[in-house]
Amino acid sequence: MTGVAPEVLSIAGSDPSGGAGIQADLKTFSALGAYGMTIITALTAQSTRGVTAIHPVPVSFVREQFDTLLEDIQPKAAKIGMLGSAELTRVVSEYASKVPNLILDPVMVATSGDRLLEESAIVAVRDLCTRVDLITPNRYETAVLLDTNPARCLDELIDQALELFEHGVSRVLAKGGHMETADGRATDVFVDDLGDVTLLSSPRVNTRNTHGTGCTLSSAIAALSPRAGDWLTTIRKAKAYLGEALAAADALEIGHGSGPVDHFVRWRSTADSTVAKGLQQGPLKPGELRVDERVEISWPR
């Protein structure tokens, strides 16, 4: 890092409602003290209620964005979100080796149930998975990547995450947000580059405002990765940030569907009790990382 804020790139689609896609990514980068940049892959017409249309950016223009940007600025990390088509996925793959700390959130279906990736792109996404440093599929995406059924319990999610690792993926964070567990917690499975498994568990927030949680988590990992140390520490800090943003989501009261999380919970200048903790701590100083680390359980191999 040369300046006070690491340059971090989001390669993703646009969500006009501001809760997911590049908008969520830029808010997350800013909230965590990174300098955010974007390469836009698609425009969506979308609200908290759902997606009504998708307008893909021409492949040649995505290349133009990459070439122009990378000639000037070397990102310190990047996240990949919505890609939409096989053609776009292959173009992004060509640039994968040019960016360190590259995280792929293999976005397939929005929280609203609308499709964001063509069926024909799955083969190209599987290939891209082997070219990045970390993938962050949810329960459904993990199953699609393996061409199997979604995990019904944590043990199955662990097996599937390990299977992805065995297929040549460097690191896997299989997210358990969509999985009901007896302990009522949201538990993700992390497989590191040695194949070791760690469970990352946080209290489940009772809210329907989960629009963009996957985007927020992957962009928080990207924002923190140039500074936080090893991948496990980075992911733990990112998940702690998302937990705070989710806990404050209801207070935002945005839209009539599944609303966004509060990306700026740590900055909010209100005495609301849900955000009081962030307030007491005050804003972050440049380069400072403040995290609320939650429960982590190591899993024997």
Ligand SMILES: Nc1ncnc2c1ncn2[C@@H]1O[C@H](COP(=O)(O)OP(=O)(O)OP(=O)(O)O)[C@@H](O)[C@H]1O
């Ligand atoms: N209600 C919740 N409370 C706490 N954490 C949650 C909750 N829902 C999801 N998470 C966490 O949010 C992150 C995103 O998980 P999820 O499985 O929902 O991914 P996703 O499906 O890609 O997200 P999205 O819903 O944005 O598509 C994970 O770390 C997960 O554990």
Ligand SMILES: Cc1ncc(COP(=O)(O)O)c(N)n1
């Ligand atoms: C442009 C864009 N990218 C990603 C998502 C996924 O987010 P979610 O699953 O929370 O709707 C989205 N809805 N829109």
